[in-house]
Amino acid sequence: MLGRSLLIVLIPLLVTQVISQGLFYGNFLGVASRRLSDSVASEIVLSLKTLERLHSQSDKQWFVNQAQDQLHLIEIWKPGFQLTRVGTNHIMGPMDENLAHALESSVDHPLFIDWHTDRHTVFVFIQLSDGILEVQVPRKRLDMGQLWLFVSWTAGSSFLLFLLASLFLRNQVRAIRRLAYAAEQFGLGRDVGPIRPYGAQEVRKAAVAFNRMQDRIYRFISQRTGVLAGVSHDLRxxxxxxxxxxxxxxxxxxxxxxxxxxxxxxxxxxxxxxxxxxxxxxxxxxGEGAETPQRTELRPYLEDVVAAARRAGTHFQGLEVEEGVFLVIRPDSIRRALMNLLDNARRHGGAVTLTAYATPAGACIVTDDDGEGINPELRDTVFRAFESGKGGGTGLGLTISRDIIRAHGGDMELDTAPGGGLRVSILLPW
The missing domain is CATH 1.10.287 (Helix Hairpins)
Known part of the structure; x- marks a missing residue:
């Protein structure tokens, strides 16, 4: 959600910036550049026509000085010189094209525009009948300013706004992540307590609804446990x-x-x-909702279960448990589930092998017996209540065991053991 929200903010922001800069450079900047170029070209044409009307060198020099003071154009008259090149040494952008177009359309004499000699000055050479008029135009009269400054301001402000939006969105997503974590832990049977509502109004409402749902479920479990305790007393x-x-x-x-x-x-x-x-x-x-989950090391825990099963008459062929595996479980509930499985193996099979090892998703506990096993077509039906009691027992052992495992967020599967009997695989999440 954080990535999608940031894209929802970023994409319109980028599109807005691209459109605004495209309109600025493609429309406003082009119009302004043409007007500046036309202004400079008209002043050059005025100077050119005035110099053509003046015949004495003193009058021409006087006008050149006035042009430099009033028009900020440095004009140098070079009598007897001839142009060796015409046109322009084009650089980039609309500025040089607009100036070249304005001068070529206004001046009837050959000319050359030099952009490379000085990065602060544009040199315009106009060929007249008796010499060359050199006009030095300050580049700032043709330029709108540093374009990178405008781009930097727009990009910098966009980045700052995007950063602020990211911080606010991260706080909103953090509230949703906390709610999702609490729901996941509650689904695994781990009591995380009520969560503190914060964030957007909808997220706070969801947190309040989750707390109420959690209270109702706990209250239902408590009431049902009390009623069943009374039923147990009345029946006994x-x-x-x-x-x-x-x-x-x-x-x-x-x-x-x-x-x-x-x-x-x-x-x-x-x-x-x-x-x-x-x-x-x-x-x-x-059910098993009243017991508090505990962090339990798997190897000594399973050794105790195996010892209890041996006292009940179960024969074990082997026990292999990986060292250093810890799980958050309800010990009594898992013990009841395992004892039900081992009791079934004792009644329907013979020797039992128990192995346990860690997987990326959690810990896997596998029991194998050398009995007759269960037909693959019947493996789904034996988990139904009272279905597996036809050969002795109450028919609730596998049902209770799977309910306990699923209450921990895991699952239980039946398969064929290497010896031909029944293999029961239990996966418990971390």
């Missing part, structure tokens, strides 16, 4: 009562203990499975 209370009732049921006496005990154990297992399902549902519905 009857389950706890059932568990206690099952624990207090008699297992001997009137009823055959060999028949009752397995039934009670099955019921207790069902209660445990229901509690596990409730925890999964609440985790899926609650």
């Amino acid at each position: 209370t009857p389950l706890t009562r059932i568990r206690l009732s099952l624990a207090m049921l008699p297992r001997s006496g009137q009823v055959d203990a060999a028949q009752v005990a397995p039934d009670i154990d099955d019921m207790i297992g069902d209660v445990d499975e229901m509690e596990h399902m409730i925890d999964s549902y609440l985790s899926f519905a609650r």
Whole structure:
């Protein structure tokens, strides 16, 4: 936006300067130059005609002196001299052309105009019948002044105005960049707090709207988390009562203990499975917005996750993590996502290999197992809620994991592992 805004300011400014200077040099300067040349030519013609009427040398000398004092023309009479060259040694611009045209149209005698001998004086030599009249014309009588001075003033003022416009536009764009940065961080799940509105009125309104949107989202997450906490409490209370009732049921006496005990154990297992399902549902519905992101070193963090997965029964074939990789993540949320993936690998596969390395876009975490894998046609559907629970589990593990990764601004992809099993690639941005 800064570059486009500067072009919007610069292009009209340059076009205006080009048009104004073109009109000045092409119209006004040409008219003024012609008038100055005509004035000088008329004075030379007047001097020439007067000298032709005067016969005595004293009268001619008197007129020459008057011309020098009154007309600022130095006239030198050279009797008996002849011109060896006629025309003009042309230099550049309309000034010499206008003077040559004015003299050639007014003087009937051969003449030569010299521009090169002196840069402050123009020499005009006119051939008469008995000699040459040399007229020295000050160049300032033909010149409008230094043209570069006018160009410098116009270019300098344009550059100064463009510089001021750049500073003001940069301040406006800085406000938009800050708003874009805050929106990007908020999209990655990082709390940057409310941003201070400044800049143009529209930018301030956008900042205020962003702050209100951020507050509404945080308030919604907080309210939903509180409601779900109450739901969790209400659901677990009857389950706890059932568990206690099952624990207090008699297992001997009137009823055959060999028949009752397995039934009670099955019921207790069902209660445990229901509690596990409730925890999964609440985790899926609650989201991960309440945890504060932290700057975390990847290698020791993944080593802790692998240690916890080993305690849960996951067999690891290898662990390769690049040193010195740091990410801003919610540690508990990412741990839950990785544990869901490793638990799926334990239940559906066998040995697991975990690798992690840095990329230009962020850090990539890859898990490979040697299980049966997932058919490529079904890889998009297994991310749907309850879709992947047909082979055991709640069907929410992959869904929760991908939601957590995407809440961090990353993404998760499924592929075929080198051993034929499932490869899960997680990309987390810096």
